[in-house]
Structures are given as C-alpha cells and as structure tokens.
Amino acid sequence: MNSRDAEIKRPAFLLAQLGGHAAMQFAERLRVLGLSPPDAGILRLLRVAAGLSQQELAAKLGIHPSRLVAILDDLEKRKLVERRPNADDRRLYSLHLTKGGSAALEQIGKVAQQHQEALLAALDPQERDQLGALLLRIADQQGLVHGVHPGYRQMGPPSSARAHGRKPVGRS
8 A cells, every 4th residue: 555545544643634734824824914813814704794792703603701901902002803882781782894894704714715715726617515514524524614614612811922923904
C-alpha cells in the first residue's frame, strides 16, 4: 500500500488536516481586513439574527460570556456593532450591525468566496456539491450547530493581547 492509499484510509485525519489548514488560511485572509474569524462569525450571526442580547448570542455561540463581552466591546469601539436598549427588558442590550459592520460583512463575503475557490480548486462543481453534502451529513450526525464554528466553545476569558496589533475595519 502506498502512502496515498494509506491517507485515503484515514479520512478523519485528512478532515482535521484540511480543517486546520483552511482555518489558518481564512484567518490570514481576514487579517488583511483587520478582523479575526470570531469577529467575522459574530458579524455574520448578527446579520441573520439582529437584536439578540449578549446572553442570547453567547448561548448561540457556546462562548464564555466574558470573552464575548471583550469581542463585542472591540467591535463596538470599531463601529461595526452597536448595543441598543432592549425594548422588552431594560436590563439587556440588543446587538445590531452598524453601516460599518454591514460593509465589513460585504468584504468578508468576498474574502470567503476567494477562500473557498482557492481551497476547492481541485474539485469541479459537482464534486464540490457532493463534498458539501457529505460534510453536512457528518456535521449533522456529530450534532454541530449549522453556521456556528465549534471553536467558540473553547474561547476562555478575554486576553489583553487580543486588542493589540490589528488594523481596525470601518475607521478612517
């Protein structure tokens, strides 16, 4: 058995290897925009679920609440997200994208499309659809939440290093 045949017999390793590679490449592409994958994911979720409270968003992401506050503080400071008083509960704030956040999402969409094209260049359109269907079936069987990266669950308390060294998006 040659090494290629041996690799084919280890699809879980290949998924992990490609997943790690894809995540690193996507993070690099987002870094040009001054964003991180968690930033992009939060902006995307707020586009489809505007008005969530911080608690609801933390639960949806499975993220440590204090870590989410630090990310949201940064996104708000960069004028990508805004907290508005919640109409139903004065103790809560509703989270909304700003115009800058919507513009950043457009940029993220372009980067994501370029990323997908580069990552899947070896496959024709039919193979891409087949791969997507197979991966979705595995994700469903594993109980993964559609559209939410499981890495949020591993994010612990905020780090002071996170806020340093990134070019903000949406600022003049």
